[in-house]
Each structure stands twice: as C-alpha cells, then as structure tokens.
Amino acid sequence: MTRTAGQATPDVRRHNLRALLRHLHLHGPCTRTGLGEALGLTRSAVADLVAELTRRGLVTESAAARATTAGRGRPSLTVAPDGRRARVLAVDIGVDEIRMALVGLDGSVAATTVLDQVPEPGDPARTLDRLAQAVDGFTAGRTRPLAVGIAVPGLVDGAADAPDGGPSVVSFAPNLDWHQVHLADELRRRVRLEMPVRLGNTCNVAALAELLHGAGRGHRNMLYLYARVGVGAGIIVDGRLLGGPGWAGGEVGHMLFAPGDRPCRCGSSGCWETEVGGDALLRHAGLPAGRGHARRARMTELLERADRGEPQAVDAVTALAPAVATGLSSLQALLGTELIVMGGLFSHVLRHARGTLEDALRAGRSRLGVRRETELLPAALQTGAPLLGAAEIAVEAFLDDLADTAP
Numbered sequence: 001m002t003r004t005a006g007q008a009t010p011d012v013r014r015h016n017l018r019a020l021l022r023h024l025h026l027h028g029p030c031t032r033t034g035l036g037e038a039l040g041l042t043r044s045a046v047a048d049l050v051a052e053l054t055r056r057g058l059v060t061e062s063a064a065a066r067a068t069t070a071g072r073g074r075p076s077l078t079v080a081p082d083g084r085r086a087r088v089l090a091v092d093i094g095v096d097e098i099r100m101a102l103v104g105l106d107g108s109v110a111a112t113t114v115l116d117q118v119p120e121p122g123d124p125a126r127t128l129d130r131l132a133q134a135v136d137g138f139t140a141g142r143t144r145p146l147a148v149g150i151a152v153p154g155l156v157d158g159a160a161d162a163p164d165g166g167p168s169v170v171s172f173a174p175n176l177d178w179h180q181v182h183l184a185d186e187l188r189r190r191v192r193l194e195m196p197v198r199l200g201n202t203c204n205v206a207a208l209a210e211l212l213h214g215a216g217r218g219h220r221n222m223l224y225l226y227a228r229v230g231v232g233a234g235i236i237v238d239g240r241l242l243g244g245p246g247w248a249g250g251e252v253g254h255m256l257f258a259p260g261d262r263p264c265r266c267g268s269s270g271c272w273e274t275e276v277g278g279d280a281l282l283r284h285a286g287l288p289a290g291r292g293h294a295r296r297a298r299m300t301e302l303l304e305r306a307d308r309g310e311p312q313a314v315d316a317v318t319a320l321a322p323a324v325a326t327g328l329s330s331l332q333a334l335l336g337t338e339l340i341v342m343g344g345l346f347s348h349v350l351r352h353a354r355g356t357l358e359d360a361l362r363a364g365r366s367r368l369g370v371r372r373e374t375e376l377l378p379a380a381l382q383t384g385a386p387l388l389g390a391a392e393i394a395v396e397a398f399l400d401d402l403a404d405t406a407p
C-alpha cells in the first residue's frame, strides 16, 4: 500500500507515524529510502512523517557517511531515534527491591537506580508514596520521560472503565499481598504528570526483552520460562506477547502436574511449580523452605554452590530435571514453538541437565511426527530482563498515545 502525504487521512498518517517510530526503535537507524521500502511509503510521505517526529524531538537526521545515494543523486539521510531526548522510564517492582532506569528509544540506558526501600507487603499506598518520591527525584533535571512502564510480580488487568487501554491495575500480586491496586492512576496522580503509564507481569515483559534484545533475537515464536520461588512464562506468538483476556496468560507454574499431591501457594495442589520451583529445589537439597528473604538467600547460595560444581548442590538442581522435562514436553506439544528460553532457576537446570530436557523434547516430537527442532537456550539478560521489558511496554504505551493524539 503506497500513499503520498497529500492522500493520507489523519488516521492513516497517525498509523504511519507510529509504524515509522516503532520501526526505528526496533531496528535502529535507517535511511529515508529504507524506511519507505520497509513501510511501503512514498518518499514524500516519509519526509512528512520524519519532519513531524523531528519537530517533536523524537528523531534526528544526519547524512551518514555510508548512506547510499538514492533517487536523483541526492544522498539519503539516516534517521535515528533521539536517545537523549526521547526516553521512557522503566520500573521493575521486584519482591526484594525496586529498580528504575531511563531508557532511550534507541535502546540506550541513560541511568539506572535501585531504591533503598523494598516494596511493602500488604501496603501498596506506602510503596506508591516512596515510588512517586523516587520517580520525582530520579527524573528531576532530566528530560521528561515520554511514558512509564512498570513490571509487577503478579496479575495485571485493564481498568474497568478503559479495559482496552492496556494493563493499568495490579489485580493480584501474591508475594506482595496486593489486591486491585490502581498502580498506573495512583502513580500518575502522585507525580502529577500526564503521561501514559502501563503495567506488565514480570515474566511477560521479561519475555519481550529476551525477544527483542536477548536470546530470542530474530525469532517470531518463543516460549520464555522463568523460575525462582514461583514459575512463570511469557509466550510470544508471531512476534507478539500472548496475553489473553485480562493479560492472565502464561501462568504455567499452575498447570496441574500431579493432582492431589503437594499444596501450592495458589490454593490448589499438585501444580507444576510445586515440583520445579524454589521450594522443590530446597526440598531436594534437604534444606527447609522458609519464607521471604531467607528462602531467596538460601536458594542463591545453593545455586552458587552448584555452579562451583559441588556434587550435593548439583544433585539438587538435576533432581528437578525430570519434572522440568515433562512440563517442557507438554508445553512443546501445546505451542509447537521453535525456541524455549529458560531464565532464573531453569537456566541452572539447563546447564546441569540439558540432556534430560532435550531427550524429553525429542521423544515428544517423534511421538507427534514433528521434525522441526525445538531449541533450548539460557536467558541472555537474566536479572536485567524485567527492567528492559518494562521499557518496551512504556514505548508501546507511548506509541499508542502518539497514534491517538497526533494531529
């Protein structure tokens, strides 16, 4: 579809504005000619859109030395996101800590900070006050971010009055004991800034980060699995995150695995996570599960010992492998995905028991007559993934806003 600037209706122009900036964000600097080819736009349409984005301080243009000569002998200008002015604020609310970063539309991370307070279980208002204070301090004297993306360890949902506007409410975060927290609205109110704020489940946004910047680069389909105390996933189908109604997809830790067996923190019993999550690891090591920080510290220490090759610790990690393998085999049959990326505790299981996992996947494929391989890779970004993923949902929120409000 080719349109000139003169023919474009306001709707089409806004759509193209969004598409062009998104292309630059995902693929990096590009010549005007390249943008026209990638987006199916005429030279004059690209010129009009680039002029509008430049006016808004979102892109810069330069005559790159390597730019090809296009058209009537004129050098093609290279367009790039303005990473110094066009930035989003990424927030990762973890169970133990809150981290923030300013991330440019060009992917550059301008500044990162870790808040010295941890989230308050059961007291979202107090956490929000501290977060708002930290956002004010962090962004003071800097270019105002275009949007905010927040990764939260729980279920997120759209507001009842704007269900299609993207997730803005934490419906339930078990480890924080938060219920129906209007996080986006409350933060906007506290920092008195009119900018889009979007939420995403930690595993979901980490999957986006791995797809765009990590182990999933170049793939269109990917299953991202992350285990720490609990087990979560992000499912990418045809380049997009599979959210499902209420963005509740990917709760693979609560697939029924051995009904009637061990009680799960979700209230059910026999969920996959009771056999492959953090408690299972500690159980195999003969250590008490405990709770909170003590449990996480115990897990970290055990995994470090396994990495050093201590036989007892390695045995505890590999003892998880058969149950991990069975779950992987089911997920492969369900999704038929070409790539499974494993983060957190699962990356350790992959390191110490790759053979067990690959055998199960191969057997599953041969039962179904599937010849295409499923690749298993450790996550590339690890602890940085939720923060980078939060930046991605912030960019999406800004682009949606741009498409809605541009003249």
Ligand SMILES: [Zn+2]
Residues within 6 Å of the ligand: 253, 254, 264, 265, 266, 267, 268, 269, 271, 273
């Ligand atoms: Zn469960």
